[in-house]
Amino acid sequence: MAHKAGFVSIIGKPNVGKSTLMNVLVGERLSIITPKAQTTRHRILGIVNEEDYQIVFSDTPGIIKPKYSLQESMMSFVNGSLTDADVLLFVTDINEEHDEEDVLEKILNRDIPTIVLINKIDKALQEQVDEKIAYWQEKLKPVSIHAISALHNHNLDGIMDLVLDLLPEHPAYYDKEDYTDRSERFFVSEIIREKIFLNYQKEIPYSTEVIVKSFKEEQLKHGKGDMIRISAEIVVERDSQKNILIGTGGSMLKKVGTEARTEIEKFLDKKVFLELFVKVIPDWRSKKNYLKSFGYDN
């Protein structure tokens, strides 16, 4: 049988469940997930390899009207993923009344086969589901529409086969051993960022970036195996944010550090020693040079 390969972009508004879906489809916990909108800031690839195919999924930031440079970069990642997509998985949340015009603007007239996934139906009535299916059928005329729950892995069964049908014959784009394009360092910084999204409110998560400064493998004494020593910097925009991040007597930062370390140990399957520092860079989200050095130059 001929080999198939291609790019499948997962797109939609913030918080609809794109990262949850990608992790289920790829079978790895690659993208971080939080109840807050705009958790995903980059385009992250999740690769599914079999002998006769390679599907390269892209998780992308939720589509918004950008208000500052960081969000502009986030939207350029979305545009990039639309340029090379062979198939689109458009995810929409059945319970949220998003204004989807900006999404439609991006995907209509592109001539990319589109599958609509109406997500979070575990929280909806059948009537609502039927109504939304009719709505999206009329609006997008997609290849097919599925009412799913990514969180509960419900109704996802046929989607891989459908995607595969739509992919062209092509050699693999990536090594067949790879399951992502990102480094361990990147995932470590994402896990720390996830814990910040989960532990702080209001503007703190959105004003924060995490940079892994060092990542060193060390031998434990007495033949007890390896450990990884990681040092990471948490960047915020103002002194007041730094104080909140650290918390009274360092309590909050300690909590974030412990939660992150536990998760990083699971991810790397090694013992980890994690050190966190907080640094203020005024207005970094609007400064092109910082955005570039943090990986947002697209």
Ligand SMILES: Nc1nc2c(ncn2[C@@H]2O[C@H](COP(=O)(O)OP(=O)(O)OP(=O)(O)O)[C@@H](O)[C@H]2O)c(=O)[nH]1
């Ligand atoms: N009830 C329910 N919640 C879900 C489902 N899928 C995802 N969620 C929740 O929705 C929230 C957002 O999920 P994400 O996967 O981070 O959403 P996203 O679209 O990647 O979000 P952005 O990073 O803002 O683009 C999380 O709290 C998920 O647990 C679902 O099928 N049912």
